[in-house]
Amino acid sequence: MTRKIILLFIFEKMEIPLSETTLSEIIMSNPDLMTYMDYRDALAKIMDVHFVVAKNIGGDTMYLLTKDGRDCLTHFWKKIPASVREMIIKYTEENKLRMKRSQEYRIDYYKNGDGTYTAVFAIKDYTASANLMELKMRVPSRADAMRAASRWKDKAPEVFDFVYNGLVEEER
Numbered sequence: 001m002t003r004k005i006i007l008l009f010i011f012e013k014m015e016i017p018l019s020e021t022t023l024s025e026i027i028m029s030n031p032d033l034m035t036y037m038d039y040r041d042a043l044a045k046i047m048d049v050h051f052v053v054a055k056n057i058g059g060d061t062m063y064l065l066t067k068d069g070r071d072c073l074t075h076f077w078k079k080i081p082a083s084v085r086e087m088i089i090k091y092t093e094e095n096k097l098r099m100k101r102s103q104e105y106r107i108d109y110y111k112n113g114d115g116t117y118t119a120v121f122a123i124k125d126y127t128a129s130a131n132l133m134e135l136k137m138r139v140p141s142r143a144d145a146m147r148a149a150s151r152w153k154d155k156a157p158e159v160f161d162f163v164y165n166g167l168v169e170e171e172r
């Protein structure tokens with residue numbers, strides 16, 4: 001039972017829908033929490049009772065804590081050892097923004113018929129089940145597309161602010 005409550009606690013502390021990749025990263029980077037197989041079993045069990053639901057949001061499967069899951073956690077969170085709670089709180093405080101960015105700031109690229117590449121940059125908004133912004137850009141080579149991809153997670157907020165402020169916000 002503790003593993004299921006730990007997962008609910010992680011969802012609550014992250015405060016965002018979580019992808020399978022993000023969940024796995026949290027568990028694998030904290031081996032004292034549980035094994036990967038225990039995590040998979042606990043996730044299946046809390047999904048069976050609808051404490052967590054999987055939703056297709058913007059083409060991605062995201063796991064969300066439900067009201068029932070939150071209610072369950074309020075009754076049983078003390079079953080999690082204090083040291084484990086503290087470890088989860090510290091981990092989420094240190095990694096929440098990075099994980100949120102890795103889920104929200106997406107890039108894909110593909111080769112065009114003329115040998116160039118098209119890079120597709122997106123900022124996903126999982127609360128609205130849609131992209132907040134999508135930008136396509138043609139680049140001369142795969143290396144350029146990969147370089148753009150490596151910079152996107154750091155530059156996405158700045159690019160969004162520039163575009164939004166330039167197109168939507170009134171001049172003051």
